[in-house]
Amino acid sequence: xxxxxxxxxxxxxxxxxxAVQVPARIALLxxxxxxxxxxxxxxxxxxTPLGRRLSLACVANSRIAxxxxxxxxxxxxxxxPFARLLPSAASWQACVAHPALVDQALGDGACRIVVDATAxxxxxxxxxxxxxxxxxxxxxxxxxxxxxxxxxxxxxGACTAGDAxxxxxxxxxxxxxxxxxxxxxxxxxxxLHAIAGVLSxxxxxxxxxxxxxxxxxxxxxxxxxxxxxxPDPRDDLSGEDVRRxxxxxxxxxxxALDAGDVTVRSLVPPALAALxxxxxxxxxxxxxxxxxxxxxxxxxxxxxLRFIARLDLRGDAPLARVGLEAxxxxxxxxxxxxxxxxxxIWSDRYARQPLVIQGPGAGxxxxxxxxxxxxxxxxxxxxxxxxxxxxxxxx
Amino acid sequence: xxxxxxxxxxxxxxxxxxAVQVPARIALLxxxxxxxxxxxxxxxxxxTPLGRRLSLACVANSRIAxxxxxxxxxxxxxxxPFARLLPSAASWQACVAHPALVDQALGDGACRIVVDATAxxxxxxxxxxxxxxxxxxxxxxxxxxxxxxxxxxxxxGACTAGDAxxxxxxxxxxxxxxxxxxxxxxxxxxxLHAIAGVLSxxxxxxxxxxxxxxxxxxxxxxxxxxxxxxPDPRDDLSGEDVRRxxxxxxxxxxxALDAGDVTVRSLVPPALAALxxxxxxxxxxxxxxxxxxxxxxxxxxxxxLRFIARLDLRGDAPLARVGLEAxxxxxxxxxxxxxxxxxxIWSDRYARQPLVIQGPGAGxxxxxxxxxxxxxxxxxxxxxxxxxxxxxxxx
Numbered sequence: 001x002x003x004x005x006x007x008x009x010x011x012x013x014x015x016x017x018x019a020v021q022v023p024a025r026i027a028l029l030x031x032x033x034x035x036x037x038x039x040x041x042x043x044x045x046x047x048t049p050l051g052r053r054l055s056l057a058c059v060a061n062s063r064i065a066x067x068x069x070x071x072x073x074x075x076x077x078x079x080x081p082f083a084r085l086l087p088s089a090a091s092w093q094a095c096v097a098h099p100a101l102v103d104q105a106l107g108d109g110a111c112r113i114v115v116d117a118t119a120x121x122x123x124x125x126x127x128x129x130x131x132x133x134x135x136x137x138x139x140x141x142x143x144x145x146x147x148x149x150x151x152x153x154x155x156x157g158a159c160t161a162g163d164a165x166x167x168x169x170x171x172x173x174x175x176x177x178x179x180x181x182x183x184x185x186x187x188x189x190x191x192l193h194a195i196a197g198v199l200s201x202x203x204x205x206x207x208x209x210x211x212x213x214x215x216x217x218x219x220x221x222x223x224x225x226x227x228x229x230x231p232d233p234r235d236d237l238s239g240e241d242v243r244r245x246x247x248x249x250x251x252x253x254x255x256a257l258d259a260g261d262v263t264v265r266s267l268v269p270p271a272l273a274a275l276x277x278x279x280x281x282x283x284x285x286x287x288x289x290x291x292x293x294x295x296x297x298x299x300x301x302x303x304x305l306r307f308i309a310r311l312d313l314r315g316d317a318p319l320a321r322v323g324l325e326a327x328x329x330x331x332x333x334x335x336x337x338x339x340x341x342x343x344x345i346w347s348d349r350y351a352r353q354p355l356v357i358q359g360p361g362a363g364x365x366x367x368x369x370x371x372x373x374x375x376x377x378x379x380x381x382x383x384x385x386x387x388x389x390x391x392x393x394x395x
Numbered sequence: 396x397x398x399x400x401x402x403x404x405x406x407x408x409x410x411x412x413x414a415v416q417v418p419a420r421i422a423l424l425x426x427x428x429x430x431x432x433x434x435x436x437x438x439x440x441x442x443t444p445l446g447r448r449l450s451l452a453c454v455a456n457s458r459i460a461x462x463x464x465x466x467x468x469x470x471x472x473x474x475x476p477f478a479r480l481l482p483s484a485a486s487w488q489a490c491v492a493h494p495a496l497v498d499q500a501l502g503d504g505a506c507r508i509v510v511d512a513t514a515x516x517x518x519x520x521x522x523x524x525x526x527x528x529x530x531x532x533x534x535x536x537x538x539x540x541x542x543x544x545x546x547x548x549x550x551x552g553a554c555t556a557g558d559a560x561x562x563x564x565x566x567x568x569x570x571x572x573x574x575x576x577x578x579x580x581x582x583x584x585x586x587l588h589a590i591a592g593v594l595s596x597x598x599x600x601x602x603x604x605x606x607x608x609x610x611x612x613x614x615x616x617x618x619x620x621x622x623x624x625x626p627d628p629r630d631d632l633s634g635e636d637v638r639r640x641x642x643x644x645x646x647x648x649x650x651a652l653d654a655g656d657v658t659v660r661s662l663v664p665p666a667l668a669a670l671x672x673x674x675x676x677x678x679x680x681x682x683x684x685x686x687x688x689x690x691x692x693x694x695x696x697x698x699x700l701r702f703i704a705r706l707d708l709r710g711d712a713p714l715a716r717v718g719l720e721a722x723x724x725x726x727x728x729x730x731x732x733x734x735x736x737x738x739x740i741w742s743d744r745y746a747r748q749p750l751v752i753q754g755p756g757a758g759x760x761x762x763x764x765x766x767x768x769x770x771x772x773x774x775x776x777x778x779x780x781x782x783x784x785x786x787x788x789x790x
Contacts (some may be wrong), residue, residue: 041584050584176750177572177579184572188768189436189445335730338748349764350754353733355571359750369744373583 562769
């Protein structure tokens with residue numbers, strides 16, 4: 001039995017048997033790298049206590065959906081590209097995806113969870129609907145809480161109305177204890193002072209490896225091939241993804257900011273931004289000379305270039321900004337390696353020396369693991385009749 | 396109203412009113428720096444929603460105990476050294492401390508919590524008794540879970556028997572999300588691979604500041620005067636405190652180790668260890684020459700000296716060791732500053748790049764805050780009828 005110790009509240013280091021009554025029903029939306037990794041992780045848990053807590057009711061992407069109807073694979077489901085990862089014990093009936101599919105597939109079970117592994121505006125728009133119905137939402141998609149203030153408020157209100165949970169640990173830092181630490185500090189009475197850090201794994205990688213000698217564009221191409229950036233690297237270089245993550249952190253920290261409240265200094269010059277996607281690669285070298293100059297200027301001052309997000313809550317109005325900074329080489333935010341996210345949190349108790357959390361903050365595996373962490377917490381709450389995460393410990 | 400957002404489970408980012416029914420009754424044991432900081436933090440919360448969740452029923456040290464009897468200060472209580480920090484609304488009847496005091500003072504309330512801010516073997520021995528009675532225990536004292544395996548098992552069994560909670564976030568890292576992260580990773584299905592890091596704030600400070608030129612003994616004296624070490628610095632230099640913390644981490648990570656399973660290379664030579672306490676200061680310079688040699692050897696290899704605890708769970712048997720190591724200057728464990736703890740955790744999802752958590756891991760304020768974090772989580776569970784930490788959010 002996989003050891004699981006209560007983590008989310010003071011340790012109930014006891015050892016009740018894993019008495020699982022009814023599995024939580026899961027509707028997985030999104031079958032790209034993250035959705036596939038979720039399916040793989042669930043498949044690895046088949047026959048284990050963790051696996052018995054969750055049951056896939058439905059798997060869908062924008063083109064096809066399959067849902068379980070009991071016993072053996074049937075018809076189109078066998079052709080679904082992700083079919084090989086589906087639980088062996090479930091039966092799947094392929095059906096055309098339509099908006100009410102998820103609601104129908106989840107039925108009326110005691111614990112129903114939508115797992116959003118898409119990057120879809122349409123799916124995010126539906127988060128409040130599900131929550132209001134008492135369907136929990138666990139999401140890697142940042143468009144729920146990281147888009148308009150109106151949608152963020154709708155989600156919050158719907159959680160109350162529907163008595164439902166919103167699992168967002170996969171939205172910023174792919175499961176790193178960032179949002180959780182912000183919330184725990186506030187729950188414990190601390191006011192947050194500031195947050196600063198590297199929130200983009202791709203930009204972390206680029207600036208850790210950029211040495212001012214190899215052209216920056218060459219590094220961007222290498223990163224893209226390795227899958228560290230989006231196919232269109234402007235999506236990472238623009239800083240828009242970091243803006244959205246900073247919004248989510250700020251809102252969790254008590255600052256009701258909107259996108260316009262975050263100053264973003266994009267790394268994409270207007271000329272590059274205006275090009276069609278198929279012209280981007282040839283134009284990447286336009287980044288090289290300006291960045292080499294910035295690198296050299298920083299280097300002679302003993303500094304390094306890092307793409308940093310900052311939130312300051314200490315003044316009358318919150319300040320939020322994102323952009324390339326030159327940091328002293330020994331600055332806490334200058335360290336780390338690879339694609340690690342690295343975030344410092346200052347609060348009442350961490351006023352001088354911040355809490356610093358670092359680790360892999362992107363990638364399908366950690367993102368999928370974070371989604372299922374949240375799903376399991378919700379499932380345990382219903383199944384064990386105890387606080388989420390409190391059940392069962394073998395130590 | 397201090398903002399408090401559910402942290403311990405997927406964010407219930409809703410906004411129910413803070414409807415507190417009955418405050419949890421707290422018996423605070425220990426009135427040294429940590430206990431005093433707990434009283435100060437509670438005093439600052441008087442009249443706030445957080446303050447209404449907790450009620451001091453009893454405050455005791457080994458010499459005196461005071462308990463609330465309703466309405467105004469009375470008699471001897473006013474003389475108790477910590478009396479000035481007692482809640483103004485409580486009445487205190489001084490009484491001689493005796494073992495059953497705590498049980499009596501806590502009475503039969505719905506939520507009763509002992510907060511152990513002592514370093515007392517006798518108090519730790521009583522943890523299982525309280526838990527078995529359904530009295531929750533929140534502790535900074537490491538002698539509960541970090542002493543014998545037998546006591547650790549007694550605590551675990553008592554939690555089940557008494558349906559009580561054991562809050563230990565103050566025992567390692569003074570509230571840094573170390574134990575919590577270990578437990579959450581396992582709850583989410585990860586196996587732990589290894590843990591490594593700096594678990595002693597005093598030794599972190601010493602080795603961050605030691606430059607091989609100033610004598611090490613001079614630095615030890617400076618640290619002692621600043622309160623970074625115990626009055627007898629051998630308590631820190633021996634590594635025994637780190638051994639105990641590593642035991643707690645190992646046990647939370649699934650390895651039922653005992654003290655003898657941890658190899659500790661003490662920084663205190665036998666001759667120094669054998670001296671009476673009042674002879675220690677004069678003998679500290681015996682540390683200087685050997686450490687200077689170690690420093691110089693490391694330096695010429697581009698390495699730094701750090702006092703590191705390591706746990707490796709990947710082999711057939713767990714390996715645990717504590718001691719001074721020479722690390723590459725850019726090693727993740729070599730960074731940080733001040734008295735920061737710095738811990739790396741490797742698990743299934745963090746197999747190559749670990750999760751690294753760093754921050755102030757010692758000191759009265761952060762330790763007191765961690766104790767009250769745990770107490771509030773337990774109180775919320777009872778008062779809100781919901782999972783600990785799930786209640787109330789203004790964002």
